[in-house]
Amino acid sequence: MEIPYTVEARKDTGLYNAKVGIWLFLASEVMLFGALFSSYILLRVGAASGDWPAISLAWPHGLLNIPIGTFNTAVLISSSITVVMAWASLKMHDFGKFKLYMGLTLLCALGFVSIKTYEYHEKFTHYEVRLKDGKIMTGHIQGSPMFWDLKTLADKKITTLDFHPDAAKQAAKAGEAPAAKEHAKHAPIPVGEITYLSSFVPKHHTFFAIYFTLTALHALHVIGGALVMAFLWLPGAKMWKTDPERFTNRVETAGLFWHFVDLVWIFLFPVLYLL
Amino acid sequence: MSDNHSTADLKKHIRTYMLVFLALLVGTAITVGLYYVHFESVALTVSIAMFVASIKSFLVAGFFMHLISEKKAIYAMLLTTAVFFVSLMFLTIWAMHDYPVIKP
Numbered sequence: 018m019e020i021p022y023t024v025e026a027r028k029d030t031g032l033y034n035a036k037v038g039i040w041l042f043l044a045s046e047v048m049l050f051g052a053l054f055s056s057y058i059l060l061r062v063g064a065a066s067g068d069w070p071a072i073s074l075a076w077p078h079g080l081l082n083i084p085i086g087t088f089n090t091a092v093l094i095s096s097s098i099t100v101v102m103a104w105a106s107l108k109m110h111d112f113g114k115f116k117l118y119m120g121l122t123l124l125c126a127l128g129f130v131s132i133k134t135y136e137y138h139e140k141f142t143h144y145e146v147r148l149k150d151g152k153i154m155t156g157h158i159q160g161s162p163m164f165w166d167l168k169t170l171a172d173k174k175i176t177t178l179d180f181h182p183d184a185a186k187q188a189a190k191a192g193e194a195p196a197a198k199e200h201a202k203h204a205p206i207p208v209g210e211i212t213y214l215s216s217f218v219p220k221h222h223t224f225f226a227i228y229f230t231l232t233a234l235h236a237l238h239v240i241g242g243a244l245v246m247a248f249l250w251l252p253g254a255k256m257w258k259t260d261p262e263r264f265t266n267r268v269e270t271a272g273l274f275w276h277f278v279d280l281v282w283i284f285l286f287p288v289l290y291l292l
Numbered sequence: 293m294s295d296n297h298s299t300a301d302l303k304k305h306i307r308t309y310m311l312v313f314l315a316l317l318v319g320t321a322i323t324v325g326l327y328y329v330h331f332e333s334v335a336l337t338v339s340i341a342m343f344v345a346s347i348k349s350f351l352v353a354g355f356f357m358h359l360i361s362e363k364k365a366i367y368a369m370l371l372t373t374a375v376f377f378v379s380l381m382f383l384t385i386w387a388m389h390d391y392p393v394i395k396p
Binding site for chain 2: 029030031032036037040041044047048051052055058059062083087090091094095097098101102105108109272273276277279280283284286287288291292
């Protein structure tokens with residue numbers, strides 16, 4: 018049985034069916050991300066006023082790496098232009114250029130996911146420590162282990178935590194005296210003094226919960242889109258020889274999804290990194 | 293977008309795509325640049341950031357996704373989506389006023 022309207026437009030919609038399908042899907046995606054944005058707004062306005070981590074229910078600021086986030090935004094924007102150029106190349110019957118632009122798009126997708134993985138790793142190795150005397154510190158544990166908590170310390174029979182507080186970095190940036198920097202650089206903490214230890218994982222704070230939910234869902238979309246485009250780039254490209262118009266339409270629908278992924282990131286970036 | 297393109301038409305479109313690409317990069321630079329400018333009002337900061345993001349999303353949807361010259365069926369679909377999305381955001385803003393104030 019032949020699938021109808023893969024190339025020619027239906028009279029009632031004026032569109033081939035896959036295009037109607039992808040737009041319906043994108044409409045549902047708008048509501049999915051819309052619901053999560055709505056959650057973000059409510060969590061944000063519901064946060065306590067003041068500075069985190071001193072006030073644990075306040076909203077943290079400046080925890081995400083802005084230069085890296087900016088670079089990743091540029092990578093995703095670049096992938097949007099390459100995917101539209103891949104489609105335009107097919108429209109101009111230049112299959113070689115299609116292969117080039119689609120390859121570049123996949124490279125950008127790989128770059129985006131790799132950078133996001135690096136950012137996640139940064140968060141999983143970044144800790145908040147609370148001490149019995151009420152002091153709260155953020156920083157890194159020697160060796161940059163991931164996901165440690167008090168139970169990990171007990172299991173590993175660690176008696177002193179080799180901790181590098183963020184205050185050291187801040188002191189260095191502020192140009193404080195070398196002695197002050199040296200003092201802040203390294204802080205061995207007796208485990209008995211620690212009341213709470215957690216890396217920046219979703220359960221640590223509502224900011225991280227919504228950050229990981231939004232960015233992981235977005236990253237899944239990037240990976241899904243990249244898999245479809247990899248198919249169109251390699252085995253699926255055979256269709257160009259047998260049914261070029263249908264293949265061009267497939268690339269267009271995949272491209273529409275990819276642009277939507279870019280569009281979501283355009284809002285995610287300022288909301289999570291800058292505001 | 294109309295499904296019949298001449299090569300000349302496409303070349304014109306490609307020029308537009310390149311301009312949109314540059315505008316998106318400039319928009320990103322502006323968004324990041326504004327982060328380092330400290331406005332007194334939080335509402336103003338959020339409004340400017342969302343305004344720049346909206347222009348960027350208009351460029352992506354309008355030109356890369358060809359929404360500025362699409363068929364009526366797609367506009368009808370998106371109008372329905374827009375109604376539900378705006379309703380959702382309206383409910384969110386409405387709910388914000390019922391939020392308990394958390395004191396540290």
